[in-house]
Amino acid sequence: MQTITMKVNGVSTSCDVPDNTLLVSFLRETMGLTGTHIGCDTSQCGACVVHVNGKSTKSCTILAAQLEGAEVTTIEGIANGDELHPMQQAFHENHGLQCGFCTPGMVMSAIELVEKNKNLSEREIREGLEGNICRCTGYHNIVKSVQDAAGKMGG
Amino acid sequence: MYSTKYVKAKDIDDAATIMASAEDGKFLAGGMTLIPTLKQRLANPDCLVDLSACGLSAINDDGSSIRIGAMTRHVDVAESALVQKAIPAIADLAGHIGDRQVRNHGTIGGSLANNDPAACYPAALLALGGTVHTQNRSITAEDYFDGMFETTLEEGEIIREVSLPKPEKAAYVKFPNPASRYAMVGVFVAKFADGVRVAVTGAGEDGVFRASDLEAALDANFSADAIADGTVSADGLMSDIHASAEYRAHLIGEMTRRAVKACG
Ligand SMILES: Cc1cc2nc3c(=O)[nH]c(=O)nc-3n(C[C@H](O)[C@H](O)[C@H](O)COP(=O)(O)OP(=O)(O)OC[C@H]3O[C@@H](n4cnc5c(N)ncnc54)[C@H](O)[C@@H]3O)c2cc1C
Ligand code: FES
Ligand code: FES
Numbered sequence: 507m508q509t510i511t512m513k514v515n516g517v518s519t520s521c522d523v524p525d526n527t528l529l530v531s532f533l534r535e536t537m538g539l540t541g542t543h544i545g546c547d548t549s550q551c552g553a554c555v556v557h558v559n560g561k562s563t564k565s566c567t568i569l570a571a572q573l574e575g576a577e578v579t580t581i582e583g584i585a586n587g588d589e590l591h592p593m594q595q596a597f598h599e600n601h602g603l604q605c606g607f608c609t610p611g612m613v614m615s616a617i618e619l620v621e622k623n624k625n626l627s628e629r630e631i632r633e634g635l636e637g638n639i640c641r642c643t644g645y646h647n648i649v650k651s652v653q654d655a656a657g658k659m660g661g
Numbered sequence: 662m663y664s665t666k667y668v669k670a671k672d673i674d675d676a677a678t679i680m681a682s683a684e685d686g687k688f689l690a691g692g693m694t695l696i697p698t699l700k701q702r703l704a705n706p707d708c709l710v711d712l713s714a715c716g717l718s719a720i721n722d723d724g725s726s727i728r729i730g731a732m733t734r735h736v737d738v739a740e741s742a743l744v745q746k747a748i749p750a751i752a753d754l755a756g757h758i759g760d761r762q763v764r765n766h767g768t769i770g771g772s773l774a775n776n777d778p779a780a781c782y783p784a785a786l787l788a789l790g791g792t793v794h795t796q797n798r799s800i801t802a803e804d805y806f807d808g809m810f811e812t813t814l815e816e817g818e819i820i821r822e823v824s825l826p827k828p829e830k831a832a833y834v835k836f837p838n839p840a841s842r843y844a845m846v847g848v849f850v851a852k853f854a855d856g857v858r859v860a861v862t863g864a865g866e867d868g869v870f871r872a873s874d875l876e877a878a879l880d881a882n883f884s885a886d887a888i889a890d891g892t893v894s895a896d897g898l899m900s901d902i903h904a905s906a907e908y909r910a911h912l913i914g915e916m917t918r919r920a921v922k923a924c925g
Contacts, residue, residue, distance in 0.1 A: 525667040571667040637760025
């Protein structure tokens with residue numbers, strides 16, 4: 507067992523977890539934050555992406571024990587009360603999702619992408635989202651959503 | 662995942678001591694290979710020794726070479742102004758490994774220790790004639806790789822840093838597998854004052870290798886035209902669901918031409 511203390515969506519939490527607990531299981535099962543999804547076994551799909559100390563991270567490929575003292579932000583932590591994050595709003599307005607399974611990971615990846623570079627070309631957006639697989643949309647409206655949000659986030 | 666014990670080592674000596682007392686321990690770097698392996702129950706270590714607090718992530722310029730700490734993440738190599746200036750091909754290689762999330766965590770030491778036959782850094786180490794430094798010794802690239810997923814690292818040996826000599830010109834071009842982004846074929850071409858070195862990853866049955874025919878052709882004429890179709894033989898190349906040995910041979914020629922062009 508490991509006692510870990512981390513900040514999840516701004517709230518400090520301390521828990522005992524088995525050493526082999528993945529961050530995604532910690533978030534979904536211990537914290538009840540089921541917005542972060544699990545879509546594969548091979549670290550390829552990106553449905554599980556969250557931010558760890560500001561860096562987009564596949565939460566299925568890191569142990570909770572590695573994150574003592576870290577700040578973790580999940581899809582539940584980005585809206586401001588009832589006001590959606592500009593990236594969420596842009597996905598909503600541009601029809602950037604269909605079934606929505608990939609969406610939490612897409613949104614978290616896209617936020618980091620735009621925060622690092624506000625003047626992204628379409629190609630850079632497509633490359634930047636290589637770690638996120640969507641089975642439904644064909645990506646076009648996801649790219650449009652990210653372009654729209656980049657403008658709203660100060661691009 | 663089987664149950665295991667997690668320990669964060671304070672420094673490299675601490676890591677070696679913890680590993681020595683474990684029955685079947687594993688060092689944990691970025692976890693981008695090791696954690697998926699554990700999830701699939703392909704390994705069952707009794708202890709994971711996390712190297713992230715061992716202070717192994719500095720990047721330095723030595724004049725004739727650069728030294729990169731084993732725990733340096735792919736994203737930090739890609740964005741390093743020092744690397745971009747000294748060996749831009751390395752920054753470019755690191756910036757195209759996997760995807761952003763893999764680059765945010767995966768490390769150069771982990772990549773070289775793992776020696777996946779389709780990984781990118783092994784081609785760079787071999788083409789540049791680099792050296793792997795551990796807590797005990799320094800191992801040249803020629804002596805380091807020992808077949809697929811095998812290296813000459815001994816049990817408990819920790820990569821501390823990697824030094825890479827600066828070439829006159831270099832480029833790495835890969836044909837990525839569209840799902841994983843690993844190299845179906847990747848070619849690193851490096852031109853030094855005393856000759857051209859070409860290393861190929863993703864293709865060899867024994868992992869990364871130097872392509873002496875391509876080196877001879879480029880020594881005589883450092884131009885994409887020097888690589889005619891059919892220069893590369895399919896002998897010793899992998900055939901799998903992704904590509905036949907013949908297709909890989911063709912890709913090696915094509916990636917080499919592209920790399921030579923990218924050298925400018
Ligand atoms: C979806 C995906 C795509 C990828 N695409 C690519 C790609 O295109 N090209 C590419 O090259 N790689 C690719 N990778 C692999 C990635 O680069 C890994 O990060 C890398 O191979 C392993 O590095 P790590 O730091 O994550 O090591 P870990 O997974 O932590 O460790 C890997 C192995 O190395 C050992 N080890 C780690 N550090 C040391 C050390 N300092 N000394 C001794 N032993 C050590 C560990 O014990 C373990 O056995 C991909 C991975 C994923 C998940
Ligand atoms: S669940 Fe697929 S990458 Fe994490
Ligand atoms: S919207 Fe269904 S997987 Fe992307």
